[in-house]
Amino acid sequence: MSTFNFCAGPAMLPVEVMAQAQQEFVNWQQHGCSIMEMSHRSSAFIRVAEEAEQNLRELLNVPANYKILFMHGGGRGQFSAVPLNLLQAGQHADYIISGAWSKSAVDEATKYGQINAHDIRLKTVDGMRTITAPTNWQLTANATYVHCCPNETVDGVEFTNLPDTHIPIVADLSSTILSRPIDVSRYGVIYAGAQKNIGPSGLTLAIVREDLLPSKNAIIPSVLDYRLAADNDSMFNTPPTFAWYLAGLVFKWLKQQGGVTSIATRNQEKSSFLYDYIDKSDFYSNDVDIAYRSWMNVPFFLADDRLNDMFVDQAENHGLLALKGHRMVGGMRASIYNAMPLEGVQTLVSFMQEFERVHG
């Protein structure tokens, strides 16, 4: 029986990547040791690091005036890093709240500076969860930056438009990076924890427009300092080397899949397959406005939530792992990142049909 892991993160990685990592785990490329045991300053590791960066630059078409930083600290580390690097005394930033993670970003940033939070969560007349369209956001004219989270992992809400503004846009792309093409030049800073579409947790990417790097004498914890990271090729301190190496394998895999445009077609196909079934069924429901449904994280509910535990248990017995919804939302959540094949979603839908037949 094949198993499919629907965890929101750490999420499943491409099987081919895992197999390669396993095969070269103990003795990496005849060096007599694991890549995990090699100095980050060795020429062999630096080649791996540079190749990963170059492949990511190609995949996302990152312009030359953006630094790609391989950092520690996860998405939450960036919740602190962003205001610490970008916001100076007397300045303020706009923060868009579209769900749980952008709300957490506000809570963290408020410790460091003046934050104007804009809660854009709404209900449609039909009671569906929706948001104010980015073109209608009321931004403060002189904000230093505007922070948003285009894919809310917990809420299953995703938007792809950005506001038309000269204010630098800072985006938490933790759960949507590399799932579809983006125009990096529309952003001031992009950041993402690795544990969904990139690789193992512990690695965090920040893509920073050069003019937004902080000044050399800014007081910022060194491990969160974008300039220090940029000036030291992300090796001011020891980077998460194994995660960086594995991310490099994932980037190569993604190129072999045809890059971000091809994977986007597959992601759209996968998510439509699941949403279409949920919408046709009276037994399952998803309450997100169709215009803002996430391709990556699909929350859904059973008509009778007393069946939730049974659903999760039986799903696991069928090799469908980690479908229990986030504790803030309840119900179920299927996270279907790049590494999830269509077959995994088809298997899930077959299981859901059978469960509905028996319990509906």
Ligand code: PMP
């Ligand atoms: N932002 C988003 C969109 C997330 O999904 C997550 C984690 N699921 C975070 C931030 C926090 O990331 P971390 O646990 O790496 O700090």
